[in-house]
Amino acid sequence: MPKGRILIRNGHVIDTEPQPVVHARTDVLIERGRIVAVGRNLRSDGAMVIDATDRIVLPGFVDTHRHMWHSALRSAAVDVDLDAYFRLLGQVGPKFRPQDVHIATLAGALECLDAGITTQLDFAHIAYSPELADAAVDALKAAGLRAVFGYGTPVNVTGGGKLADVCRIRERLADDNALVTMAYAPLGPLSTPMETVAKDWRIADELDLPLTIHLASTPVNERPVFALRDAGLIREKTLYVHGNGVGDDELKLIADSGATASATPGDEAGRLRRAGITTGTGVDTVAFAPGDMFSTMRAAHLAGQIAEDPRMTAKDVLRMATLDGAAAMGLADRTGSLRPGKQADVIMLRLDDLNMLTAERDPIAAVVTAAQPHNVDTVLVAGKVVKFAGRLVHADLRRTARALRATAAAISAR
Structure with a gap:
């Protein structure tokens, strides 16, 4: 999916700067690969809207x-x-x-x-x-x-x-x-x-x-x-x-x-x-x-x-x-939190999966102690959507899997 104007709407948003804190029913607006606003009821004019209801939204x-x-x-x-x-x-x-x-x-x-x-x-x-x-x-x-x-x-x-x-x-x-x-x-x-x-x-x-x-x-x-x-x-x-x-x-x-x-x-x-x-x-x-x-x-x-x-x-x-x-890593000026001006490295976790039900009472604790990779619903890197609705959108995973297995077998045989 290409970069563009993206509005992530109505999520449990965790920012990590200066310390992790949760903002319920909050939006994240992204333009040209960067976060431009975090708040409630942000305008979505011309934006691709991603519904974050029942989702935790946090930095990658x-x-x-x-x-x-x-x-x-x-x-x-x-x-x-x-x-x-x-x-x-x-x-x-x-x-x-x-x-x-x-x-x-x-x-x-x-x-x-x-x-x-x-x-x-x-x-x-x-x-x-x-x-x-x-x-x-x-x-x-x-x-x-x-x-x-x-x-x-x-x-x-x-x-x-x-x-x-x-x-x-x-x-x-x-x-x-x-x-x-x-x-x-x-x-x-x-x-x-x-x-x-x-x-x-x-x-x-x-x-x-x-x-x-x-x-x-x-x-x-x-x-x-x-x-x-x-x-x-x-x-x-x-x-x-x-x-x-x-x-x-x-x-x-x-x-x-x-x-x-x-x-x-x-x-x-x-x-x-x-x-x-x-x-x-x-x-x-x-x-x-x-x-x-x-x-x-x-x-x-x-x-x-x-x-x-x-x-x-x-x-x-x-x-x-x-x-x-x-x-x-010397990259805090561009990633690691959801502050406006930073590049939009953002992930969304599903709260309606069985292992995450009722976790909205403490999303931070849930991310650390309950979440699993299969809960990752959406991933953006520098404003580009690379995973959406639970699937990587830019990669042929079957082809990659076949090639990796062939590589492992070849190395073992050498």
Whole structure:
């Protein structure tokens, strides 16, 4: 469906800025891909009207960390430890051909849209060759979601990123205001020596790219944030992922630098937020986790109920999955809330499905604790309707499914 003047009428509208709040029987007016008004009884002159009665209307979800190429590896790493998981990636990654990366990334992106994820950071540590990197970028563009392509170093490649190819992709994605933009996603101090880390940081600085890196205490660097500090590599435009085993004093360094974090979600979400770090959430990988934000939000909410004070509320979790995620990715000026002037990344959830009946008493809690992907009725990205009445309108899902199954079988046979 093309962009145009759209009026979403009479919904339970959740805005997330500054904090999540519900406005009953409220309209959202969209023009030229942007939200222009939110209120009651807005005029619909010449607009396509979408009836939002019995619908929750909210910003599209923001997935701050996912390896999209893993769509061809769904549930392949369940009940294994981290070492076995990395061995699996090192074994199967080199078997991927450009067409495999393209269909896996496309399928993952369509899965995002189908489940209400309108913005996603693809940590694409599959860039064994320029052709593989191009295949991932092409798929993100074809899918129609808002995406940040994180040019990633494969887990079994030493020496850091390939400068010439990172520069080439940067030229392809030179417009930082486009729907698909770029970040640099090297291995970082998780598993590489600091001289390689410093080289990768220089690449990001020279190309004016945000960084995103996995962060945890490992035998290579038991105190990775201190190692970055000592090397003069703490920088603001960095999205740290996970944070497992990282000390509170290291988290303070991150907070003081203005850098951000992605919890996926684990019990680290509460620690990151309490340290004052802007924290989003993400799926990480469908190799061992569900691919939707509802499951991720529930896991974060449950983890936030167990221990430390203050407990994480449903409002906290929803904000992580929307506005804070956008801020963590440097995109809060264009998405993450329903404020006029922002691009219209909007989703609608059905309240008349069995699992959502009576949820209008607390739509925010329902989104976090009750909703499922099948409740996603309508999805807009930058004002373009990509899902309507429960169906993606711009994708041949049967063809995509056949291609993804063929890719998975071919990789297994190689």
